[in-house]
Amino acid sequence: MDSNSIWLRRTLMSGISRRSVLQGLGTAGLAAGLSLPLAGRARAADPVTLRWWSPQASPDQLKMYQTQIATFEAAHPGVKIAFEPTSDEGYPAQLAAAFASKQLPNIVTHLPSFAAQNYYGQGLLEPMDDVIKAIGEDKYFPGANDVYKTADGHYCGTAIGNTAADMLWLRKDLMQKAGVDKAPTTWDELRTACQKMQGGGIFGAPLPYGLNSMTSLIFIGFIHRAGGQIFSPDLAVAIDSQPTYDALEFYKSMREFCPPGATNYSWGESLTAFVSGATATGIYAGRVLANVTSQNPGIADSVTCATYPTISKDVASWTFNDFPSVFIPKDIANMAETKAFAAFLFEPKGYIPQLLAAPGHVLPVLKTIAEDPTYLADPIIQKYKAEVTLMAGAAAAGKNLGYETDKHKPNLKANEIIASNVIAELVQRVVLNDEDAKATVGDIAKKLEGLMKA
Amino acid sequence: MTISASQHRTRNPLERRYALLGVLLIAPTVLILCAVIVYPLISAIYLSLFSIYTPTLKGSWVGLGNYAQVFGSSGFWGALGTTVTWTVGTLFLQIVFGVAMALLLNQNILFRSLARSLVLFPYFVSTVVAVLIWRWLFNDLYGILSHLLIQFGVVDMPVDWLGKMPNAMASVIFVGAWKFFPFVVIAVLARLQTIPEQLYEAATIDGAGVFGRFFDVTLPQLKEVLTIVILLRTIWDFKEFDLIYLLTGGGPVNNTRTLPLIVYQQAFGLNQMGIAATYAVAMMLVMLAFMLIYLYRARRQAP
Helix, strand or coil, rough: CCHHHHHHHHHHCCCCHHCCCCCHHHEEEEEEECCCCCCCHHCCCCCCCEEEECCCCHHHHHHHHHHHHHHHHHCCCCCCCCECCCCCCHHHHHHHHHHHHCCCCCCECCHHHHHHHHHHHHCCCCCCCCHHHHHHHHHHHCCCHHEEEECCCCCCCCCCCCCCCEEEEEEEEHHHHCCCCCCEEHHHHHHHHHHCEECCCEEECCCCCCCCCHHHHHHEEEEEEEECCCCCCCCEEEECCCHHHHHHHHHHHHHHHHHHHHHHHHHHHHHHHHHCCCCCCECCCCCCHHHHHHCHHHHHHEEEEECCCCCCCCCCCCCCCCCCEEEECCCCHHHHHHHHHHHHHHHHHHHHHHHCCCCCCCCCEEHHHHHCCCHHHHHHHCHHHHHHHHHHHHHHCEEEECCCCCCCCCCCCHHHHHCCCCHHHHHHHHCCCCCHHHHHHHHHHHHHHHHHHH | CCCCCCHHHHCCCCEEEEEEEHHHHHHHHHHHHHHHHHHHHHHHHHHCCCCEEECCCCEECCHHHHHHHHHHCHHHHHHHHHHHHHHHHHHHHHHHHHHHHHHCCCCCCHHHHHHHHCCHHHHHHCHHHHHHHHHHHHHCCCCHHHHHHHHHHCCCCCCCCCCCCCCCHHHHHHHHHHHHHHHHHHHHHHHHHHCCHHHHHHHHHHHCCHHHHHHHHHHHHHHHHHHHHHHHHHHHCCCCCCHHHCCCCCCCCCCCCHHHHHHHHHHHHHHHEEEEEHHHHHHHHHHHHHHHHHHHHHHHHHH
């Protein structure tokens, strides 16, 4: 007897209401492949409200979400979806409070994969295997869901997109003016290019030096691009190494090419600095394309991107992909409806407009979507075809702290490490306070060990 | 006068009914106070004795281990120093700005009623909006402050107001003073309007100038209200969270990280609810100690 049958029998024996039984039947239907319509729900008198959280909530994206919501609600009478925006900086606190108070959203999208791993590791998430099956495993790019694999053989989430979050954005007009003939591929070349392009009110780069998650996430990339890592594959702290010192030295040397306020920059400020034309280079994901097109069209023809340079040609590129996820908290009400909605988010009619609300920013994880003529026909995707292709490739090979290399075990503490700001603290102490790099790295290594043990 | 046990016993039925009525009337207030003050306080103390993972609220007993960890860490003492710096700095400015503005608004100036309304604006505006406005003013690339300083030749490059010390602390203190000084204005202005005019006339006849009248008449008359204002604002500023968090996030390098920011980070960033509760209880103890000392001194100095 499977678990749904046991549940049904117990429910009938305990005399629980017809409505609950219908809900249970909805769950059973979902287990059968999310293919059954939610008949029980359709007949239920009380409307069901599903809460959807996401940090990706620009006005254009919100508009597309509303369209998806309206379509789903029309197909599932009695089900209402309430969208609630969260933020990249604020979600750990909001979710911690939500889990503690049991006031949970039904579905959470666009958070990094390591957040999903972290919560699943604490027994707080529902496995997403049946949702992935309902979407169609063969539709995904190979390995798209690898970062969501868990130790118990399930998936803690599924990818809703890919993001190449630390691409090097360049202005071809400024490069030409400064005599920079190609995109820099090494740190020395980047420094020289920034030096040449800086001037006349334009700074070289908007690297973040603030005490925030962006600085941590971006600087982790610099350590990898120096050939280092934060943890070894078996998750022992490995930050205290020569590549970290090299990365710190380079990051410090770039300070003179960054605006004075970069000491407090996070994602928004860094993006705005490049899009507004205040910096010659940028470090961001594909949202640059849409923002430049709408907010500063004068430079739109000159904008291009490259993977961020490494310390030398011998060190391979490393791109930060946060692997925007979809996950579902465990023990929420209306699980069947929630899973049906999760699978629905990948329906081409809604998924393509959702992706195109910020073209090139959240890249498709389904092959069928990436090849879809509707997706490819978008003017921004058309105009920046080379850039989007480059980002798609970089993101597909991308990694993050939860999954530093293919050899690494999933790091279930990545969420807390980012939230603790210890990596950003390392940057600030060495770059802004001029503290001794070796001693500071040693101190930070101890803090990381403490966080891993906590 | 005290009531003896025998007197209690000989109370007539009417007195007993009145006593019961009194208890019944006060009971709702006591219950609400228990629910909103006593229960959270005991909960915080209870939580501080455990190691608790916030999302699940599951944990293990550690006794006073959290306290040993907190009081033994440089982070706590550093943050306490930062909290005291912020509180003293912003409170000093609030009192100076608040008293000065109250004195001005107590004069017969043009558009006095309008000015009295407008001065309350910073206090009423939401902290998030206020911080967004100030972050724009402080912005290195588009902010008007740096722009004006460059225009007047004071600096060559935009000033990093929030990302380096001591600018960050000074900026936070200043914005805090701007946001909260209207509270001082309201309280002081109300008191100023009740000071008898004869006192000023007598002081003027005695040859007191503007400063003499302020220090010998106005300030002593304001003493009581200022004692209350300082007490309340110290408590509120000491536990101020949103303004500092939104302006600097505690940076640079934790230099503006006050105790409430640590509580938040421990509870919801690092998911260590037990340690967070320990910090909160420690904060309460520190505040209590300050308040007792302050009130003791204030009462001793009272005539």
